[in-house]
Amino acid sequence: MTPELAIAWAELGIPFELLQSRHLTLFTEASELIDVAVSDDGRIWQLIPAAAAAWERMQRAAWQDGVDLQIASAYRASTRQVELIQRKLTAGVLIDDVLQVLAPPGCSEHHTGRAVDIFTPGGPVVTEEFENTPAFTWLNSHAAEFGFSLSFPRDNRYGYVYEPWHWCWEEKNTTK
Numbered sequence: 388m389t390p391e392l393a394i395a396w397a398e399l400g401i402p403f404e405l406l407q408s409r410h411l412t413l414f415t416e417a418s419e420l421i422d423v424a425v426s427d428d429g430r431i432w433q434l435i436p437a438a439a440a441a442w443e444r445m446q447r448a449a450w451q452d453g454v455d456l457q458i459a460s461a462y463r464a465s466t467r468q469v470e471l472i473q474r475k476l477t478a479g480v481l482i483d484d485v486l487q488v489l490a491p492p493g494c495s496e497h498h499t500g501r502a503v504d505i506f507t508p509g510g511p512v513v514t515e516e517f518e519n520t521p522a523f524t525w526l527n528s529h530a531a532e533f534g535f536s537l538s539f540p541r542d543n544r545y546g547y548v549y550e551p552w553h554w555c556w557e558e559k560n561t562t563k
């Protein structure tokens with residue numbers, strides 16, 4: 388853990404033993420990123436080049452099947468993760484509860500530039516109800532062909548809530 392991260396964890400009240408007790412990984416921050424989407428409020432979403440190419444292939448294939456996949460979140464720096472956690476703490480949420488929905492800084496797959504939070508226009512955004520959408524059904528059937536997998540199924544070993552919207556790309560043998 389870098390000194391900066393250690394300070395951030397201490398300031399947020401995150402115990403270091405969490406890495407072991409929740410099987411968390413400290414990820415390396417993405418270095419090379421390219422733009423993949425712009426949200427309605429002008430935020431630019433980025434991924435590493437290989438994940439971006441896989442995302443674009445997957446989005447196109449889904450579109451051809453009548454499913455509109457859009458990005459609700461992609462790369463986030465660990466400094467941004469600190470802000471997101473602080474915002475919840477300020478709103479009165481206890482740190483243990485915050486860490487069921489947000490990874491500690493350094494431990495989010497979003498730092499790697501390989502993870503995307505996916506929604507479909509008009510559907511639920513970053514809520515469990517996403518699992519009832521045709522987009523989720525499509526992803527379950529096809530995402531693996533493009534190297535994406537669901538990171539946090541129900542009762543996952545990392546102690547995160549079920550996140551049907553969160554998919555992470557990994558370099559492996561893909562069929563498309």
Ligand SMILES: [Zn+2]
Binds near residue numbers: 460497502504552553
């Ligand atoms: Zn996510």
